[in-house]
Amino acid sequence: MERLQQLSLHATASTQPPVAPPHPLDPLTTQEIKATSLVVRSHYKGKTLVFNTVSLREPIKRAYYDWKERNGPKPPRLAYFVVTENDHVGVHEGVVDLPSLTVIESKATSGVQPILTPSDLQNTEDIVRSDPRVIEQCEISGIPKEEMKNVYCDAWTIGYDERWGSSKRLQQALMYWRSDEDDSHYSHPLDFCPIVDMTEGKVVYIDVPGRRRKVSKHKHSSFHPKHISEKFGTSENPSGFRDDAKPINITQPEGVSFAMKGNVMNWSNFNFHIGFNYREGIVLSDMNYNDHGNVRPLFHRISLSEMIVPYGCPDFPHQRKHALDIGEYGAGNCTNPLALGCDCKGVIHYMDAHFTDKDGEPLTIKNAVCIHEEDDGILFKHSDFRDDFQTTVVTRGKRLIISQIFTAANYEYCLYWILRQDGTIKLEIRLTGILNTYICAEDEDIGPWGTVVYPQVNAHNHQHIFSLRLDPRIDGDNNSAATSDSISGPGATGSPENAYGNAFCADKTTFKTVSDSLTQPSTARTWDIFNPSKINPYSGKPSSYKLVSTFTPPLLAKDGSLVKKRAPWAAWATQVVPYKDEGVGYGRLYPSGDHVAQWSGDGARGMREWIGDGKDQIENTDILFFHTFGITHFPAPEDFPVMPTEIFDLMLRPRHFFTENPCLDVKPSYARTTKEVKAGDKGVDECTLDVDKTSQLAFTKTSGSCCKK
Numbered sequence: 167m168e169r170l171q172q173l174s175l176h177a178t179a180s181t182q183p184p185v186a187p188p189h190p191l192d193p194l195t196t197q198e199i200k201a202t203s204l205v206v207r208s209h210y211k212g213k214t215l216v217f218n219t220v221s222l223r224e225p226i227k228r229a230y231y232d233w234k235e236r237n238g239p240k241p242p243r244l245a246y247f248v249v250t251e252n253d254h255v256g257v258h259e260g261v262v263d264l265p266s267l268t269v270i271e272s273k274a275t276s277g278v279q280p281i282l283t284p285s286d287l288q289n290t291e292d293i294v295r296s297d298p299r300v301i302e303q304c305e306i307s308g309i310p311k312e313e314m315k316n317v318y319c320d321a322w323t324i325g326y327d328e329r330w331g332s333s334k335r336l337q338q339a340l341m342y343w344r345s346d347e348d349d350s351h352y353s354h355p356l357d358f359c360p361i362v363d364m365t366e367g368k369v370v371y372i373d374v375p376g377r378r379r380k381v382s383k384h385k386h387s388s389f390h391p392k393h394i395s396e397k398f399g400t401s402e403n404p405s406g407f408r409d410d411a412k413p414i415n416i417t418q419p420e421g422v423s424f425a426m427k428g429n430v431m432n433w434s435n436f437n438f439h440i441g442f443n444y445r446e447g448i449v450l451s452d453m454n455y456n457d458h459g460n461v462r463p464l465f466h467r468i469s470l471s472e473m474i475v476p477y478g479c480p481d482f483p484h485q486r487k488h489a490l491d492i493g494e495y496g497a498g499n500c501t502n503p504l505a506l507g508c509d510c511k512g513v514i515h516y517m518d519a520h521f522t523d524k525d526g527e528p529l530t531i532k533n534a535v536c537i538h539e540e541d542d543g544i545l546f547k548h549s550d551f552r553d554d555f556q557t558t559v560v561t562r563g564k565r566l567i568i569s570q571i572f573t574a575a576n577y578e579y580c581l582y583w584i585l586r587q588d589g590t591i592k593l594e595i596r597l598t599g600i601l602n603t604y605i606c607a608e609d610e611d612i613g614p615w616g617t618v619v620y621p622q623v624n625a626h627n628h629q630h631i632f633s634l635r636l637d638p639r640i641d642g643d644n645n646s647a648a649t650s651d652s653i654s655g656p657g658a659t660g661s662p663e664n665a666y667g668n669a670f671c672a673d674k675t676t677f678k679t680v681s682d683s684l685t686q687p688s689t690a691r692t693w694d695i696f697n698p699s700k701i702n703p704y705s706g707k708p709s710s711y712k713l714v715s716t717f718t719p720p721l722l723a724k725d726g727s728l729v730k731k732r733a734p735w736a737a738w739a740t741q742v743v744p745y746k747d748e749g750v751g752y753g754r755l756y757p758s759g760d761h762v763a764q765w766s767g768d769g770a771r772g773m774r775e776w777i778g779d780g781k782d783q784i785e786n787t788d789i790l791f792f793h794t795f796g797i798t799h800f801p802a803p804e805d806f807p808v809m810p811t812e813i814f815d816l817m818l819r820p821r822h823f824f825t826e827n828p829c830l831d832v833k834p835s836y837a838r839t840t841k842e843v844k845a846g847d848k849g850v851d852e853c854t855l856d857v858d859k860t861s862q863l864a865f866t867k868t869s870g871s872c873c874k875k
């Protein structure tokens with residue numbers, strides 16, 4: 167009898183393994199998420215589990231290329247999981263082998279808190295609203311207790327508060343009031359800050375400032391259409407919108423020029439895999455460039471691995487505001503579903519994203535990743551002055567954009583990974599959404615730490631600092647990295663080596679050790695990632711990708727600050743460390759550590775551990791290149807009640823990689839040789855060149871411009 171029971175139990179546990187998607191880097195399917203959570207549940211039988219993370223454990227690099235390039239076996243299909251137990255500190259994490267439906271690694275990690283989830287954020291508001299001490303504080307702020315439904319909070323990561331450390335799963339509740347459900351609450355901040363224990367579901371403490379400020383009596387400043395009509399509507403124009411809204415429509419009559427097989431993209435000589443996970447969001451992997459039949463590797467993996475948004479107000483408890491949004495919330499899990507024609511225009515291919523919910527059930531964000539092309543202006547052009555610029559070639563380019571938008575409480579981060587036909591890889595970030603705001607009294611001097619952006623609304627200074635993780639593979643696995651500084655020639659004007667004082671050149675310093683790679687930006691500095699064994703036959707220089715990044719603010723928090731301790735990568739513009747198969751996922755992914763929430767910043771984790779004594783050799787070997795970039799944001803009234811997108815970017819450009827302009831084979835829009843000009847010809851085969859027949863003159867009606875000059 168007992169034996170029989172065991173057998174039948176065994177039979178239910180060993181259901182069919184889920185079908186793996188075609189590519190080893192493809193994110194887990196919903197069936198794989200479900201299968202993982204079943205396996206995890208039976209592994210921790212008898213425990214009440216809360217699922218936090220179920221995500222692909224990517225194959226290690228060597229296993230991947232053994233399969234991809236050396237006819238080796240397909241790497242094992244693995245799922246990484248993090249679960250918590252109710253009433254229990256710490257996490258259980260591990261790895262499930264999907265084909266065999268078994269847990270192959272598992273450990274209990276204490277003293278850490280798992281990544282926060284959108285449902286954590288939603289719960290905090292309910293907990294705060296019904297707490298009697300919060301209600302009391304609201305009354306002190308001038309909000310009667312019957313109006314608690316109008317009290318809101320933005321649940322924020324606590325960062326780290328030494329009063330509790332990481333012993334409880336905490337959030338800080340930044341408090342606000344709305345006069346109506348449809349208002350934006352950011353014009354009505356409250357002055358106190360409850361701390362909420364997410365496990366217990368209760369408020370554990372309220373930080374109350376010495377100086378009390380009653381909720382502002384000024385009208386809300388909001389931005390939804392109904393508020394625009396209230397603000398600007400007239401009897402002639404009730405909507406209040408500008409009267410210049412002629413549509414700009416994008417037509418791509420023949421569809422797109424990219425092709426996708428599953429998650430593998432082919433576009434204008436680029437070939438790569440597009441992945442997505444809860445934490446980094448979009449991941450571009452195994453990127454190659456087809457150089458006239460020679461498929462050359464560029465990067466094994468490109469992603470945003472961490473970010474920090476430190477605020478600059480010295481008053482307690484505002485020092486706690488320094489969200490590490492990727493490690494604490496997840497750029498993937500906070501990603502928005504995108505809408506056709508609004509978030510991206512034109513002919514769009516979308517990818518969905520799948521996560522786990524708290525019960526281990528798959529949860530899908532539709533249209534999480536948008537893939538599309540845009541016109542990219544002039545790719546190259548030259549005209550000859552000798553015949554009044556009639557001898558000419560003009561070639562327009564296009565670009566491929568892989569994008570996502572994620573919301574971290576009040577802010578939106580729009581991420582655009584952009585490829586150009588000349589081999590350039592660009593990352594553009596647009597910040598929008600709403601400033602984090604705090605109340606100030608009518609007569610208050612808020613000092614230099616913030617800006618009054620609206621009556622009684624103080625928006626604190628802050629930085630948005632990102633860590634770009636590059637796993638380069640420029641023409642092979644062994645790469646080096648260097649600074650490249652533009653310097654004036656040696657010697658004073660009149661000296662033998664610089665007689666006329668005009669000399670300048672590029673001064674390249676190759677990093678030999680990790681310590682050498684901890685560099686600061688300067689206006690005259692770029693960085694090269696290169697393959698020292700692959701020399702360009704013309705320039706004699708190694709095949710490189712140059713990192714051109716000018717949005718590189720210094721980290722303004724000082725040594726000893728929580729910010730600097732918890733983001734051990736943010737103080738340098740670059741860090742290069744050897745690649746190693748270790749850590750969550752694998753291969754040194756997360757520079758603020760694997761579990762970031764409520765980390766004190768002490769001890770050797772993430773980048774601090776990888777840097778170590780700084781003596782690891784990083785020349786001509788398998789390296790990881792981390793780059794810190796972003797902006798410092800001093801708010802202004804223009805950023806309120808919602809910010810117009812603030813744009814910054816960086817570029818990776820091929821240098822000494824090709825032997826000539828790599829996009830000469832992009833068909834010009836228009837071209838005429840000198841002979842054709844002299845003969846009065848319209849140009850060879852002009853009508854089949856890439857002339858855009860939908861373009862027209864603004865103020866005169868013309869039919870298509872082709873063959874007209």
Ligand SMILES: *[C@@H]1O[C@H](CO)[C@@H](O)[C@H](O)[C@H]1NC(C)=O
Nearest residue numbers: 411412413414415416417507
């Ligand atoms: C262009 O877009 C506008 C706004 O979406 C739409 O109303 C209009 O029909 C479109 N026009 C054409 C010619 O497709």
Ligand SMILES: *[C@@H]1O[C@H](CO)[C@@H](O)[C@H](O)[C@H]1NC(C)=O
Nearest residue numbers: 425426427430431432437456
């Ligand atoms: C992409 O291009 C490669 C050759 O460069 C080809 O083998 C592959 O089938 C193409 N994939 C798609 C989806 O078009």
Ligand SMILES: *[C@@H]1O[C@H](CO)[C@@H](O)[C@H](O)[C@H]1NC(C)=O
Nearest residue numbers: 218219283284285499523524
């Ligand atoms: C993602 O969000 C869902 C829904 O709130 C949550 O249940 C899940 O645990 C989250 N996962 C991660 C890794 O943040």
Ligand SMILES: *[C@@H]1O[C@H](CO)[C@@H](O)[C@H](O)[C@H]1NC(C)=O
Nearest residue numbers: 642643644699785786787788
């Ligand atoms: C690549 O680097 C490894 C270790 O750093 C070294 O053993 C190997 O010889 C290098 N290969 C080439 C082609 O330089």
Ligand SMILES: [Cu+2]
Nearest residue numbers: 597628630799
């Ligand atoms: Cu900002």
